[in-house]
Structure formats: C-alpha cells, structure tokens
Amino acid sequence: MDCGIFGVYGHREASRLTWLGLYALQHRGDEGAGIVSGDGRTLYQRKGMGLVAEVFPGPESLEPLKGHLAIGHTRYSTTGASVLANVQPFVANCKGEPLAIAHNGNLTNTYTLRRELERTGSLFQTTMDSEVIVHLAARSDMGSPVERLIQALNQVRGAFSLLFATKDEVIAVRDPYGFRPLSLGRLDGAWIAASETCALDLIGADYIRDIEPGEVVVFGDDGIRSFFPFPEPPRRAFCIFEYIYFSRPDSRIFGDYVDKTRRKLGKNLALEHPAEADIVISVPDSSNTAALGYASRSGLRYEIGLIRNHYVGRTFIQPDQTIRDFKVKVKFNPVGGVLKDRRVVVVEDSIVRGTTMRQLVRMLREAGAREVHVRVSCPPIRFPCFYGMDFQTHGELIASKRSVEEIREFIGADSLGYLSKEGMLDAMPGNPEDYCTACFDGEYPVEVEEETGKLRLEGMVL
Numbered sequence: 001m002d003c004g005i006f007g008v009y010g011h012r013e014a015s016r017l018t019w020l021g022l023y024a025l026q027h028r029g030d031e032g033a034g035i036v037s038g039d040g041r042t043l044y045q046r047k048g049m050g051l052v053a054e055v056f057p058g059p060e061s062l063e064p065l066k067g068h069l070a071i072g073h074t075r076y077s078t079t080g081a082s083v084l085a086n087v088q089p090f091v092a093n094c095k096g097e098p099l100a101i102a103h104n105g106n107l108t109n110t111y112t113l114r115r116e117l118e119r120t121g122s123l124f125q126t127t128m129d130s131e132v133i134v135h136l137a138a139r140s141d142m143g144s145p146v147e148r149l150i151q152a153l154n155q156v157r158g159a160f161s162l163l164f165a166t167k168d169e170v171i172a173v174r175d176p177y178g179f180r181p182l183s184l185g186r187l188d189g190a191w192i193a194a195s196e197t198c199a200l201d202l203i204g205a206d207y208i209r210d211i212e213p214g215e216v217v218v219f220g221d222d223g224i225r226s227f228f229p230f231p232e233p234p235r236r237a238f239c240i241f242e243y244i245y246f247s248r249p250d251s252r253i254f255g256d257y258v259d260k261t262r263r264k265l266g267k268n269l270a271l272e273h274p275a276e277a278d279i280v281i282s283v284p285d286s287s288n289t290a291a292l293g294y295a296s297r298s299g300l301r302y303e304i305g306l307i308r309n310h311y312v313g314r315t316f317i318q319p320d321q322t323i324r325d326f327k328v329k330v331k332f333n334p335v336g337g338v339l340k341d342r343r344v345v346v347v348e349d350s351i352v353r354g355t356t357m358r359q360l361v362r363m364l365r366e367a368g369a370r371e372v373h374v375r376v377s378c379p380p381i382r383f384p385c386f387y388g389m390d391f392q393t394h395g396e397l398i399a400s401k402r403s404v405e406e407i408r409e410f411i412g413a414d415s416l417g418y419l420s421k422e423g424m425l426d427a428m429p430g431n432p433e434d435y436c437t438a439c440f441d442g443e444y445p446v447e448v449e450e451e452t453g454k455l456r457l458e459g460m461v462l
C-alpha cells in the first residue's frame with residue numbers, strides 16, 4: 001500500500017500524538033485511517049473509512065485508545081479492495097497475544113505465500129498483502145514476538161516499512177532495499193517513528209535519523225534496541241517517486257530534503273526542455289516546487305495559473321476511474337487573468353494515465369492561454385510499480401503504449417518535454433545507483449510475481 005504510518009512509544013498521550021501525526025500523513029492515503037494503542041495489558045483500536053478527521057472527529061474519539069504506545073495508519077490501497085476490513089492497523093491474535101500491524105509498501109510474493117498458507121489451514125480475514133506477515137508470524141516457533149516477526153519477514157519479498165504494536169512494545173522495520181522512507185524522532189523522552197518528517201514537525205518532535213534499510217528497532221521497557229537481521233541485498237532501492245511526487249516537500253526522506261531535490265528536478269527540466277513562453281505555472285500542489293525550479297533556471301516568471309480546491313482528494317489516489325474526469329474539474333480551476341493571451345509552460349511532476357493532463361490543457365486553453373507547453377519533471381512512466389504505487393498494470397500507463405509525440409497529441413499540448421533519466425538521477429542526493437527507477441526503465445530490483453493488480457486477492461480461488 002501507498003500509505004502513511006506513525007508510531008509512538010513511551011508517552012502518556014500516545015494516541016493523541018498519533019492522531020496528529022496521521023493528519024500530517026494524510027496525503028499518503030485518504031481511503032481509511034486507524035489507530036491502535038497499548039497500555040501493557042492489551043491493545044485498543046479504532047479505525048474507519050475516510051479521512052483522519054472523519055474517522056477521528058475530535059479528541060473524545062481517542063478516549064478509548066488508552067496507553068503509552070500507539071501506531072497509526074492512513075491508507076490508500078494497492079493490494080485489496082477499499083473496504084473497512086482492509087483498513088489498518090490490522091489486529092490479530094498471535095500465539096495468544098494481540099499483535100497490530102501498519103504497513104507501507106507492497107509485497108511481491110503475496111500470492112504464492114497466501115496460497116500455501118490457505119492450503120495448510122490459515123483463514124484470512126482481509127485481502128491485504130500485509131496479513132500474510134501475521135499468519136507467518138503465528139506459525140513461527142520462535143520465542144518472542146520480535147523473533148517471530150523476523151522469521152516471518154525473512155519469507156516475504158518486496159517493499160515494507162512497518163510498524164507493529166504488541167501490548168508492551170512498538171517494533172519498526174524497514175525492508176533491506178529501503179523502498180519506503182521511515183524516520184525516527186524523539187519528543188519528551190518518547191520515541192516516534194513516522195513515514196515522513198513532516199509528521200515529526202507537527203508534534204514538535206526532533207528528527208533523530210532515518211531507520212536504516214534492513215533495520216529492526218524495538219521500543220520497550222528496556223529502551224530501544226536496534227539490529228539488522230536480514231541478509232544484505234545486492235543493492236538499495238529507494239523509491240525515486242517519493243522525491244518526484246509522493247512525499248511532502250517539507251519532509252526529509254532518504255537523508256535529504258524533498259523540496260531541495262524537487263527544485264533541482266525542475267531546474268534540470270528547464271535545461272533539457274526550454275520553452276519560448278511568457279510564464280511558468282504548476283499543477284498544484286505536488287508540482288509547485290519543481291515549477292519554481294523550472295522558473296528560476298529558465299528566467300520565466302512563476303505565476304499561479306491553477307487554483308486547487310483542497311477539499312477534494314487527489315485525483316491520482318482516487319480509486320474510482322468513472323468519476324476521475326469530473327474530479328479534475330472539481331479540483332482545479334484556471335485563473336483567467338493570469339492565463340489570457342499568454343504562452344504558458346505548465347510543469348507537472350508525472351503523467352500516469354494522461355487523462356488529468358488532457359483535461360487540464362483543455363481548461364487552460366478555454367481560460368485563454370495562447371500556447372500550452374507541458375513539462376514533466378520525470379521520464380515517461382512505461383512500467384508498472386509492484387512496490388506500493390498505484391499503477392500496477394501496463395494497461396493504465398499511457399507511456400507504455402504511446403510515444404512522447406503521441407502523448408503530446410493525446411493531451412493536446414503545443415509541446416511536451418519529459419526530464420531524462422540522467423537528469424532525474426542527477427537531481428537525487430547520494431549515490432544514483434541506490435534508487436529504484438523500475439517504473440521508468442523496467443529494471444526491477446526485487447523479483448515480482450506476474451503482473452497482478454490490486455484486486456488479485458479478491459475472491460481468490462485455489
């Protein structure tokens with residue numbers, strides 16, 4: 001799943017802090033949200049469909065969530081339907097003890113594992129990939145919950161940043177490739193783990209460091225324990241799309257600031273694809289920073305040409321295709337006074353299906369733009385993602401079947417320029433070889449079962 005996870009250990013307001021943290025991670029998923037807390041005796045949970053503010057309408061909704069530890073989750077589904085049973089944290093009884101799991105990422109061998117588990121008697125309650133981890137842990141003969149989880153995680157493949165809660169511990173895990181971010185913070189002596197540092201900022205926690213790829217961190221009565229129990233993989237595979245689109249620009253992930261990296265993407269885009277134009281605008285909000293970078297390098301004036309209605313969810317993470325077109329109009333409105341008779345560069349962070357951009361180009365022209373030049377701050381997405389972004393089949397990717405010129409024609413732009421893979425990697429902090437770029441080049445760092453789609457486990461017949 002493309003999700004946000006947040007956890008607290010050692011604070012008497014653990015569930016309230018988690019609630020606030022989930023607000024900062026709302027952009028990572030708006031289908032459902034949940035919090036599980038623990039007080040050393042048992043776990044308490046509340047979850048529901050919708051936004052954090054809908055599931056937890058006020059502090060009183062947190063009253064049943066007692067205790068000094070908590071984990072929370074905001075969900076957007078990439079495995080399993082959008083139904084309440086699939087909202088996390090998922091709680092199960094494991095060897096007589098309650099265990100809660102919150103997962104960001106997507107496993108790539110779920111189908112094989114689940115088929116084997118079901119064949120040998122496991123009864124699944126959800127259609128999420130994450131549930132296989134709990135079943136594998138339940139079958140483990142190791143002594144402690146941590147040991148059981150490690151044995152289970154050694155059998156799964158793919159992308160996972162995870163938080164677990166037992167009645168008296170919180171356990172944070174990041175897969176050895178490091179696909180998804182996970183950061184560690186401190187507040188008033190308590191430990192915090194969060195998908196992005198913007199959630200630490202919101203509660204006033206200090207950022208300590210990233211949880212490392214392959215690291216397991218246990219927060220308990222004895223303090224914090226860290227170890228690296230998984231075999232070392234041949235490489236790292238930080239999801240480059242987190243920098244391009246998904247994470248918030250005010251966050252720090254994979255050791256650096258998203259804002260800085262995204263600006264550099266825009267600058268490199270301006271160098272590679274200049275345009276004869278009057279102004280630069282962004283598709284708000286995820287493209288704002290790249291558009292600023294493009295404007296500063298090109299010398300063109302940055303203008304606000306599209307106004308976004310913030311009360312509508314992201315079109316990209318809106319699962320129902322039938323209402324997507326309508327949602328573009330509900331979500332964006334062009335600013336006629338800015339656009340009229342202007343030659344406009346519109347910067348977008350990525351084009352997945354092409355339908356949103358086609359409608360935006362039409363709207364910009366209707367608002368009076370004389371020319372519309374589309375610039376994209378990543379290369380064409382030609383391959384599906386099996387590690388947690390919601391484009392899991394070739395069929396939904398416009399660039400998997402059309403050339404750049406055909407895409408330009410489809411969206412109706414005067415010109416279209418994509419940042420090259422070299423230009424994208426040049427903008428990344430650290431070693432360029434540490435990034436997953438599979439959706440651009442098809443080089444998958446972790447083997448995947450055949451192309452699946454998120455509903456593959458629905459009504460699975462063996």
Ligand code: SF4
Nearest residue numbers: 239240241385436439
């Ligand atoms: S395939 Fe693309 S979206 Fe998926 S993890 Fe790799 S870089 Fe990220």
